[in-house]
Amino acid sequence: MRRFLSLFTMLMLCGVLAFAQSRVVTGKVTDIDGNPISFASVKVKGTSTGVSADANGAYSIKVNPNAILEISGASFKTIEVPVGTQNVLNTVLEKGAGTDIKEVVVTSAFGIRRTGRSTSANVQNLTGDQVNTIRQTNVTNALAGKVAGAQVRSQSVAKLGAESVVRLRGENGLGVGGGALYVVDGTIMPSGADINPDDIEDYSILQGPAAAALFGPDGSNGAIVMTLKKAKKGAKGIGLELNMGIQFDNVYIVPDYQNSYAGGANGDLSLYQYKAGQPVAWKALDGKYYHDYSDDASWGPRMAGQEYIPWYAWYPGHEYSFKTAKLTPQPTNVRDFWETGVTRTTNVAFSKATDNLNLRASYTNLDIKGITPNEYLKRHTLNVNATAELSSRFTLGVNFNYIAENTNTESDDGYSNQSTGSFGQWFHRDLDMNKMRELRTITSPEGVFASWNRNNPDAYDPSSPRKSWAGNYWYNFYQYFDNINNSIRRDRLFGDVSLTYKINNDLKIKATYRKQQLTTNQEVIYKSELEASANQMSFNPYEGNSFAAYGVNNTFSDRQNYEGLLMYSKKIKSFQINAQGGFDVLKTKFRGVNANTLGGLSAPGLYALSNSKNNINYGNTRNQFQRRSIFVRADIGFRNYLFVEGSYRRDYTSTEPSGNYIDSKSGGLSFVFSDLIRNAVPFISYGKIRGSMGQLLNTLGIYQLNATYGIGPQQWNGNILTTVPNNLVDPALQGAVNTEKEIGLEMRFLKNRIGFNVTYWDRTNKDFPVNVTVDQSSGYSVISKNAGEIAKKGWDITGFIKPIQSKNFAWEISATWGYLVQNEVVSIFGDIKRLNLATGAFSGTSAAYAVNEIGQPWGQMFGGGIKRVNGVPQLTSTGLFIREADTKFGSVLPNYTGGIQNSFNIFKNFTLNVNIDYSIGGKFFSLSDHWGTYSGLTARTAELNDRGIPLRDPVADGGGVHVFGVDATGKAVDYYVDGQTYFHQFRSNSIAEDNIYSLSFVKLRELSLGYRLPVEKLGIGKYVKTAVFSVVSRNPWLIWSKDKGFDPSEISNVYGEDGQLPGTRSVGVNLKLGF
């Protein structure tokens, strides 16, 4: 008994002593160079106790004696350190293929950074390298396929400087959405333009109110939050990096055209007979044949190599004057027009990090020669990013970005533009584009521009050189582009200056001044020569006619923020509390002045407003906006595995009725359950379940509350004109309410070899300040009212797997999949069932357009269809279709979007990246196909019918299109319909159904093979620290698209296209050197 008692006492004492000896150990985790390892993981081995180091690698953890700490960090080797008797334990980790995944750092509004572990909403993170795989010039295009739930809508490369739009989780409003918010180091940018992927370190994508509520109204469409690169401490070499690349763009995707029939309206060649009064030189062509030039369609004669007079033969002064040619197919003529684009990107960056100073300066030169003749874009970007620790308490941050850009591009992909507006819709298939280029300066004897679309020779009238020699609707394309100029100069300045004061270990206060300013200056010239050579052209952008024009447009926009931020971070027992709060004062200003000539130029060749034939047209726009916000957010973590967070923000804006304010809030919970079951289930490396919700309100547009009377710029004999504004504004108008809920599960297995992240989200947007079109008989055409509801839900799924991880071959696959389950218009306003959403040319007649209709998905394509009875078309007595009005063709939104990124590491030095993205679902209307078919340009207008006879042959000879259907009584009937009549009916009878196509595609978007030169072995290691040579390709392969002829990821408008510029692909090389 005594022995037992003493043993018991001993054990008790030991226990007490042991408890008394449990203590707090602090320390710092750094790498070999002394750089802190942010958010390194510090666990007590064999227990569930663990903490996350902070952004500076500092941690503090409660341990018992004899505890062993397991310290790990992304891409570092995990180490185990016995605590021993130390109270301060600083550890150094070595680089290595760690089995831990990098503790992801999520950046949110106001530059607030925290661990991915503690984030309750689905935030997707990408590194700069993942996005900049092939050095795309456009940050938005580079994100395609890499973010679950994102649809990237790009534009053709021919539209230099054009912006791509990112839809995160579908669409939110009743009008066309503006896309996600772009934020660079806390500064809000109006779009992805001017953001240089070379300078971005990482991206956090916040999908909706649950994640982005802290942005307030700006966060409604989600946010792409980018952090600029900073210098890394202990980097080898002098800190200079040089990155040079060149890529060559060539046209890749154009529609399928027929190559059997030449231009004109006449299926036979006409005989030319010289008449007195015509130019004497034309006698050489007497007795020869020509096809109709003046009709710009291709219902002309069959191209069989026969002798004919080409359009240029009628004009003197070149080697082909007055000579015939052979009428042969020109299958590559459209492709031949476009030039090879050249994109050169050169980036020089210098970084230096010392104990007190972190400086990175970077200059990028972007030089693009466009694929359209004479077009270019040249941009200089300067970025200086510095942080200086003025003392142990004060830190100064300076971030300065300046972009200067010069562009000359018409970028016109509307109906009847002078490139694709002709090629796809009004064109002669027999045109030799090389001759067009070669003869781009030829004119008539009077100096009128020569054209392939000239009037026929019998229209010759010596008193009218234009009628006799000039094109009817179109110019020689090269001659047109040689005589226009649309030059835009843009200067953007953005950045911030901040001062952070460390009050104590837990509390910091930061004051920031931000600025974002843009000045643009645009000058537009359409030369007098074009007017002098015009018949029925309509190129003048101000008047829609063929008068020469000169216009200018100057804008200035400025955005300034004054921010104050208080940051608190404290560990109390097992709880880690992080809280931030502050205010933000925003002021924006916009001023624009524009003017243009009207009626042409009085003196030819003088491009100045003073030379306008009629009084100039002018505009003067001004607006301003102010907002004052206060916000607070906090997250509390329990033992680094259970977290709760919330945010609240209140905005007062100048656009709201006085006294109103807007509240945005979010809250969420996350639970990293894997920490608790780590020992029981070792194959689960990480498991987290999370849920969050958020609500944010939109603001009204500037001056949206006040409809006013303006004065028109043109007076009528000294009388001014004004008109009653067409919109009625509800005085209680306010911004929409967006509410979102999310739930997600993230897991990783087998030492982070395979993992997935699944989120289900549900969002409702209500009470939009929508311009509801009302019956104009009321006197108003729109009323601005809070109305409508859109309900949407979906899944965002990402996953990764590392199938092979051996020394000489490693393969990692990441995949994203976004499923838009629903994006429906629940209600609009009152009795209104449908609102027009996006319309293009001819939407009042035969084109289809997009509407928002109750009970239908957002963006429903709508137009004239083919009347069917039990699925079979009903035909008229002549075999033509009957129009079914108000037909719905499907939504413009895809159902699934996503991508697959493959990264291979071969023989250590080779890296191969193969990035695919895809989109399934969605429809668009092709006006090019609509008119291209009407004009006999598309391949299907020249096929063989089921008798094996060309369908353009007369029906009496066995030709015609064989049409099957039923008559009015339901009896099955069939007809052979004359080819041209059949293909004309869609336009004549306003049927759009034949031109509705699918937006589905799978595309290999980025390909890059890089070789890291072994600098040590090559002996240049003393001078060059790193050298990587890559071969890259953009859009190398459109693997599959449901419909051909266009790149579905570049369709220019929400409803479709009116004159789509071509899809291209590029190949290039890149050399990256580090010194």
Place this chain on the structure above:
Amino acid sequence: MKNISIRKITGAALISLGLLGTGCAKMSEFGNTNQNPNGISTPVTSALLTNALSQVGGFAANVRRGVYAQYLSENQYTETSLYALPLLEHAPTYSGPLQDLQTIIDYNTDPKSAGLAAANGSNANQIAIARILKAYIYWTVTDAWGDVPYSEALLGASNLTPKFDKQEDIYFSIIKECKEAIAGFDNGAPIKGDILYGGSTAKWTKFANSLRMLMATRLTNKYPAAGGKAAVEFADAAAGPHIDNNADNAVIQYPGGGYQNPWYLVYQTRDDYASSKTLGDILGGLSDSRSTVFGTPGPTFPYGLTRDLAIAYGNSVGNAQSRVLFCLQVSDNLTLL
């Protein structure tokens, strides 16, 4: 660095945040930041009148109506003639010139604004002219579309779904409008912004009576009796001052520049219409000498050909077909009545 009390700083920071948090009234006051500098909140009624008058020419000069009546033939793209009819809405006329005229009436009637509006002419005169012009526009609208909104139209937010009135009711209402408007002129200040008659109430009276006469003529098929409504109205209007010589014609004089005769604009860059053979044959058959006023010399163009036949015809006459004359002449003047 001096040992600044951390507590004091923390306290100050939290207090200042707290102050902001209480949402003092200053936070939501933005002065006139949201006042649109690009416009004013009350209209200048003379400018509204000029605006409405600048558009009435478009009702008298309408290519599409000419095509439907076969006065004009489409000579290259012939779909409209072959019944590919575009959607033409009556409603934009309401939110456009009709709303402008209604606003003139409202501003001159409302005692709060009538004083300011009187700067542009006496209230009564402005109201009368606006009523006459409204009647003219409604007349063209109902002639084209038949039953259209009238009694419940132009009421703004209080009626966003106005009912359609019967054409018969509209006709008699606008005739009544003209009568009352004529009686409503006073001898006050002449109206400003009147680009048709320069503010002359005498000329407007003549215009209104002639309008009544034309409307009555239109009604003769429905009321053919010699003592019926149409005849009575006609006689009543003819008894008052009306247009009886060309000097009184209602002529819009386009100043050029930004405002050009809509007929002239038809041929400015395009060549889509020719004098139609239908009209040419009728005039020829009646030996009507006005054919020389309608079109240039040259063969008239058959109406309603399919596109390829139309192109072929144009080529066969060497593109020299007769074109609509009043489109080609410079003509700054457009006669309404």
